[in-house]
Amino acid sequence: MRVAYDCWKADRLKHPAAAPNVAGLPAAADALIETARLMLRRWRPEDREPFAAMNGDREVMEFFPSILTRAESDALVERIEAGFTANGFGLWAVEAKESGRLLGFTGLSVPGFEAPFTPAVEVGWRLARSAWGSGYATEAATAALDRGFSAHHLDEVVSFTTEQNIRSRAVMERLGMTRTPDDDFDHPALAGHRLARHVLYRIGAARWRAGPAVSRRPEG
Numbered sequence: 066m067r068v069a070y071d072c073w074k075a076d077r078l079k080h081p082a083a084a085p086n087v088a089g090l091p092a093a094a095d096a097l098i099e100t101a102r103l104m105l106r107r108w109r110p111e112d113r114e115p116f117a118a119m120n121g122d123r124e125v126m127e128f129f130p131s132i133l134t135r136a137e138s139d140a141l142v143e144r145i146e147a148g149f150t151a152n153g154f155g156l157w158a159v160e161a162k163e164s165g166r167l168l169g170f171t172g173l174s175v176p177g178f179e180a181p182f183t184p185a186v187e188v189g190w191r192l193a194r195s196a197w198g199s200g201y202a203t204e205a206a207t208a209a210l211d212r213g214f215s216a217h218h219l220d221e222v223v224s225f226t227t228e229q230n231i232r233s234r235a236v237m238e239r240l241g242m243t244r245t246p247d248d249d250f251d252h253p254a255l256a257g258h259r260l261a262r263h264v265l266y267r268i269g270a271a272r273w274r275a276g277p278a279v280s281r282r283p284e285g
């Protein structure tokens with residue numbers, strides 16, 4: 066199965082295509098999403114430079130096999146954009162409304178490997194270091210999940226990360242996603258790598274609609 070993007074292999078996947086479970090979903094009429102502090106939008110040429118800077122930051126990329134070169138970062142933008150065409154959703158560029166600054170990405174994608182939980186739709190995020198600690202990832206992911214469950218009628222969304230990535234796991238937990246240790250898996254693209262062991266979190270449409278266990282919304 067070839068797909069648009071996944072957390073680890075974004076820079077190695079060659080060609081986007083809709084996964085079986087999302088093929089045929091309607092493209093969102095307007096991909097733009099607005100939240101209290103953020104715009105989630107399609108990618109623009111001027112995003113490439115700040116995006117490459119964050120992909121070249123070792124702290125941002127601590128739980129990835131390597132930082133990205135400018136060319137790899139640009140290629141990732143192209144695959145992300147192609148994913149919108151394939152799936153009708155994607156990893157939106159996240160912009161701060163107040164400053165107009167690109168903060169990173171958050172959104173929905175289709176994992177490009179086979180595992181017990183695939184095919185699936187994943188919610189994911191990557192923000193510049195300076196944008197951490199402000200609730201932006203949770204705010205953006207809340208909006209992305211709303212879009213996925215309402216416009217795309219998804220039954221379930223998953224999220225996964227290497228088990229050491231506590232900040233990412235905390236976002237999953239703030240969203241009300243839950244982990245069953247039996248779902249933990251070794252990422253097939255990272256066989257033998259120190260980051261191979263992954264945790265999987267899930268949230269279903271009914272649970273999402275029932276509302277958050279803790280606030281997902283910005284505090285002020």
Ligand SMILES: CC(C)(COP(=O)(O)OP(=O)(O)OC[C@H]1O[C@@H](n2cnc3c(N)ncnc32)[C@H](O)[C@@H]1OP(=O)(O)O)[C@@H](O)C(=O)NCCC(=O)NCCS
Pocket residue numbers: 072124125126128189190191192193196197198199200201202203204225226227230232233236239282283284285
């Ligand atoms: C994962 C990542 C997006 C998490 O970012 P984050 O800033 O920790 O997460 P949130 O945006 O949800 O912010 C939550 C924090 O903001 C704080 N915060 C401050 N103001 C806030 C507000 N108005 N509303 C909500 N939270 C607020 C929260 O208290 C919390 O702080 P804490 O971490 O000290 O508990 C970020 O660490 C990252 O980009 N990492 C690198 C890429 C990566 O690993 N991606 C995942 C790969 S699978």
